[in-house]
Amino acid sequence: xxxxxxxxxxxxxxxxxxxxxxxxxxxxxxxxxxxxxxxxxxxxxxxxxxxxxxxxxxxxxxxxxxxxxxxxxxxxxxxxxxxxxxxxxxxxxxxxxxxxxxxxxxxxxxxxxxxxxxxxxxxxxxxxxxxxxxxxxxxxxxxxxxxxxxxxxxxxxxxxxxxxxxxxxxxxxxxxxxxxxxxxxxxxxxxxxxxxxxxxxxxxxxxxxxxxxxxxxxxxxxxxxxxxxxxxxxxxxxxxxxxxxxxxxxxxxxxxxxxxxxxxxxxxxxxxxxxxxxxxxxxxxxxxxxxxxxxxxxxxxxxxxxxxxxxxxxxxxxxxxxxxxxxxxxxxxxxxxxxxxxxxxxxxxxxxxxxxxxxxxxxxxxxxxxxxxxxxxxxxxxxxxxxxxxxxxxxxxxxxxxxxxxxxxxxxxxxxxxxxxxxxxxxxxxxxxxxxxxxxxxxxxxxxxxxxxxxxxxxxxxxxxxxxxxxxxxxxxxxxxxxxxxxxxxxxxx
Ligand code: NAD
Numbered sequence: 459x460x461x462x463x464x465x466x467x468x469x470x471x472x473x474x475x476x477x478x479x480x481x482x483x484x485x486x487x488x489x490x491x492x493x494x495x496x497x498x499x500x501x502x503x504x505x506x507x508x509x510x511x512x513x514x515x516x517x518x519x520x521x522x523x524x525x526x527x528x529x530x531x532x533x534x535x536x537x538x539x540x541x542x543x544x545x546x547x548x549x550x551x552x553x554x555x556x557x558x559x560x561x562x563x564x565x566x567x568x569x570x571x572x573x574x575x576x577x578x579x580x581x582x583x584x585x586x587x588x589x590x591x592x593x594x595x596x597x598x599x600x601x602x603x604x605x606x607x608x609x610x611x612x613x614x615x616x617x618x619x620x621x622x623x624x625x626x627x628x629x630x631x632x633x634x635x636x637x638x639x640x641x642x643x644x645x646x647x648x649x650x651x652x653x654x655x656x657x658x659x660x661x662x663x664x665x666x667x668x669x670x671x672x673x674x675x676x677x678x679x680x681x682x683x684x685x686x687x688x689x690x691x692x693x694x695x696x697x698x699x700x701x702x703x704x705x706x707x708x709x710x711x712x713x714x715x716x717x718x719x720x721x722x723x724x725x726x727x728x729x730x731x732x733x734x735x736x737x738x739x740x741x742x743x744x745x746x747x748x749x750x751x752x753x754x755x756x757x758x759x760x761x762x763x764x765x766x767x768x769x770x771x772x773x774x775x776x777x778x779x780x781x782x783x784x785x786x787x788x789x790x791x792x793x794x795x796x797x798x799x800x801x802x803x804x805x806x807x808x809x810x811x812x813x814x815x816x817x818x819x820x821x822x823x824x825x826x827x828x829x830x831x832x833x834x835x836x837x838x839x840x841x842x843x844x845x846x847x848x849x850x851x852x853x854x855x856x857x858x859x860x861x862x863x864x865x866x867x868x869x870x871x872x873x874x875x876x877x878x879x880x881x882x883x884x885x886x887x888x889x890x891x892x893x894x895x896x897x898x899x900x901x902x903x904x905x906x907x908x909x910x911x912x913x914x915x916x917x918x919x920x921x922x923x924x925x926x927x928x929x930x931x932x933x934x935x936x937x938x939x940x941x942x943x944x945x946x947x948x949x950x951x952x
Contacts, residue, residue: 468653483549500668510654564900596624691912707865723757789840865906
């Protein structure tokens with residue numbers, strides 16, 4: 459069985475002293491071992507990033523940008539290869555894997571504009587003969603820790619901007635589907651990135667802690683579940699680092715009585731069951747306002763019956779398996795437990811049968827869900843859609859705003875005034891109006907509120923340039939020596 463190793467200073471590295479299994483979720487068969495880094499191996503990667511920093515920082519901006527233009531081209535040319543790696547280790551269908559690559563390419567396109575993005579500001583003559591300008595300098599070595607569900611897009615959210623800003627990186631991808639990140643690191647180098655600028659180490663808490671505790675590491679970007687995001691934020695910030703730690707979600711889709719119910723049902727099914735619900739922006743709660751619940755549920759259930767679930771490599775599959783057997787069983791437990799909590803299981807995906815030993819589960823729809831039930835409170839991260847019935851717009855807003863998660867939300871309506879008011883009232887980081895998965899384009903930034911993000915910067919886009927740089931402000935004067943004098947007063951510009 460092949461071993462997936464670390465990528466440090468442009469080379470494969472890492473012994474197989476501690477390893478973890480990498481499965482093909484469609485067959486349930488282990489296909490690789492992945493090396494788990496020791497503290498010493500992470501330190502080796504940090505040392506490589508540190509050694510590469512002065513050279514990369516000094517590289518001209520136009521030359522830096524060239525890497526991103528070439529990388530974009532290489533990714534387009536080799537997307538089939540990369541999508542195959544994603545599907546074989548994550549399980550998502552190939553078209554979805556390509557969608558993820560295409561969204562990751564947006565981050566590369568954004569980073570390719572670095573000559574513009576890194577421009578500082580200049581004020582001439584703030585006092586007689588005095589000018590002020592600001593520059594954005596890299597923070598240094600950056601740690602990036604990523605989840606299993608987007609093994610290409612989420613690393614690109616982070617590393618594209620971090621590298622564009624002149625930093626060097628140690629990336630610790632999910633140990634469940636680590637192959638794509640090594641492929642990405644090699645592609646970056648093929649595009650001209652010097653060895654040591656992007657290093658990849660695999661592993662578990664040991665590797666993560668070595669990143670969080672290293673005095674060399676200046677900033678940490680994390681995406682994953684809320685409990686881990688919170689602990690990463692606390693540990694890294696108490697170690698004096700900049701941290702952005704994006705957590706889990708429970709995304710609501712509010713359907714108003716005036717909405718087009720066929721479009722809303724199409725959107726709900728796509729956003730709840732796409733990628734088997736393993737998206738942080740998946741819709742997991744349908745909030746049915748007024749009398750829309752019954753006709754909406756009927757439409758959603760009839761669409762669910764037609765969904766094709768199967769191996770991601772089969773072009774006819776619309777939904778693949780879950781990431782692990784344990785996760786599949788956990789998702790199933792929410793569905794089987796829902797009736798005992800007083801909810802109504804309209805479609806029970808745990809009863810679906812599949813050939814073989816893959817980590818498949820059918821799609822579930824649960825009605826009469828209420829706050830307080832586990833099926834409502836927890837992030838399930840599987841193909842389970844709950845319906846909460848409310849009487850009014852105000853009740854819908856109150857429900858969403860009371861939730862501890864606040865990543866994404868959507869409203870479906872044909873009334874512009876309702877949509878505008880919703881945008882104003884709702885306490886969630888990303889809002890869709892008749893758009894169920896409102897992941898912002900790469901030129902904007904991505905981030906939730908409350909328990910969906912710890913830290914004050916959103917990820918990728920303009921906020922990432924702020925996160926990955928330190929600004930320096932320079933005040934300049936070229937005095938005529940004859941005007942020089944001693945003045946112990948605080949310098950005033952008035
Ligand atoms: P996870 O939190 O289990 O793992 C994320 C990363 O943290 C992995 O690299 C993992 O190896 C590491 N990790 C796990 N346990 C750790 C520990 N105890 N100490 C230190 N590091 C640890 O998340 P996951 O299951 O890989 O991904 C799914 C989660 O990610 C979901 O909750 C989902 O909502 C969230 N997610 C959020 C966003 C977002 O933008 N907010 C995007 C994608 C995924």
